[in-house]
Amino acid sequence: MTKISYKPVAGHELYYHLSDPLSLILKELNTFSNNFMAEQILKTIAAEKAGTPGSHENGLKLVEEFLQLSHVNTQGVILQDGSGLSRKNRMTTQAITDVLSSLYSRFDIGPDFVTALRVMGADGVLSQRLAKSPARGQIRAKTGTLNRVSTLAGYVATPHGKVFAYAIFLNNNGCGPWRADRIEDRVVNAIHELGDNTIGYTASIAQ
Numbered sequence: 001m002t003k004i005s006y007k008p009v010a011g012h013e014l015y016y017h018l019s020d021p022l023s024l025i026l027k028e029l030n031t032f033s034n035n036f037m038a039e040q041i042l043k044t045i046a047a048e049k050a051g052t053p054g055s056h057e058n059g060l061k062l063v064e065e066f067l068q069l070s071h072v073n074t075q076g077v078i079l080q081d082g083s084g085l086s087r088k089n090r091m092t093t094q095a096i097t098d099v100l101s102s103l104y105s106r107f108d109i110g111p112d113f114v115t116a117l118r119v120m121g122a123d124g125v126l127s128q129r130l131a132k133s134p135a136r137g138q139i140r141a142k143t144g145t146l147n148r149v150s151t152l153a154g155y156v157a158t159p160h161g162k163v164f165a166y167a168i169f170l171n172n173n174g175c176g177p178w179r180a181d182r183i184e185d186r187v188v189n190a191i192h193e194l195g196d197n198t199i200g201y202t203a204s205i206a207q
Contacts, residue, residue, distance in 0.1 A: 022041075022112075023112035023115070023116060025037070025041070026041075026112075026113075026116035027115065027116045029041070029116075030116055030117055030118060030142050031118055033143070035083035035084075035085055036083075038082045038083040038084075039056075039081065039082045039083050041082065042054075042056065042059035042060070042063070042081075042082030043055065043056065043059055043082075045059050045062055045063075046058035046059035046062060049062055050062065056081065056082070059082060060079050060080075060081075060082075063079060063082075064079065067095070067099070070098070070099065070102040070103075071098070071102065072095050072098040072099055072102065073092075073094050073095055073098055074095055075092070075094075076090060076092050076095075077090055077091055077092060077095050078090035084144060085146075087146075091169075093153075093167040093168070093169055096153045096167035097153075097165045097166065097167050100153065100154070100155065100165035100166075100167070101165045104155065104163070104165065114140060114155065117140035117141060117142055117154050117155070118140065118141060118142070119137060119139065119140055120133075120135075120136075120139040120140070120141050120154075120188075121133055121135075121136035121137060121139065122136055122137040129181065129185070130185055130188070130189075133185065133188075133189055133192075134189065134192065134193065135156055135157075135188060135189055135192035135193075138156060138157040138158075138192060139154065139155070139156045139157075139188055139192070140154045140155045140156075141153065141154030141155075141188075142154055145177060148171075148172050148173055148174070149169075149170065149171055149172070149173070150170045150173060150177060150180035150181065150184065151167070151168060151169050151170065151184075152166075152167075152168045152181075152184040152188070153166065153167040153168065154166065156188050156191050156192050156195075157192070158191075158192055158193075158195040158196045159192070159193075159196060160196045162195050162196055162198075164191050164195055166187070166188065166191060168183075168184045168187055168188075170183065170184070
């Protein structure tokens with residue numbers, strides 16, 4: 001829980017701290033998959049919008065409201081926490097690509113959201129993944145891993161600059177994390193290489 005406390009009348013300030021902008025915090029969160037940070041952001045949003053103390057319950061309600069306002073198809077979606085670690089969470093590739101497509105078109109927060117996603121094959125931690133891909137540097141993505149579960153979602157650009165949103169979920173897979181990564185990479189490479197042959201903007205979905 002988070003809460004705001006007030007100093008005594010006779011007290012004096014010892015230290016004042018301002019955090020980094022949320023856009024930079026999200027970039028670090030996504031780069032290192034910091035689940036604790038994700039939970040604290042959820043509670044902070046609740047404290048800011050619904051009052052202190054910030055709670056999971058209020059934070060999740062605000063997330064659900066945001067999804068509705070963003071016209072995300074939430075059929076089959078169940079949110080239990082802010083990090084995605086709970087096995088009770090239920091998510092769909094449709095919902096993820098809806099979120100990605102919606103935010104990409106928003107001038108106010110879209111650019112910060114996109115830059116918070118790691119550039120695969122060319123950006124810091126785990127940069128070796130897709131480093132030899134023809135799409136190297138043209139993929140922004142977030143990975144997700146649990147036991148027998150592997151996911152990858154984000155954006156990929158084609159050689160002519162068409163941008164696709166995609167989400168890949170490999171549930172109950174028996175191939176192991178390394179082979180799961182290779183499957184996901186092949187799908188993203190195919191979108192990059194073949195996407196220019198499609199008509200208009202589409203969101204690619206794989207399950």
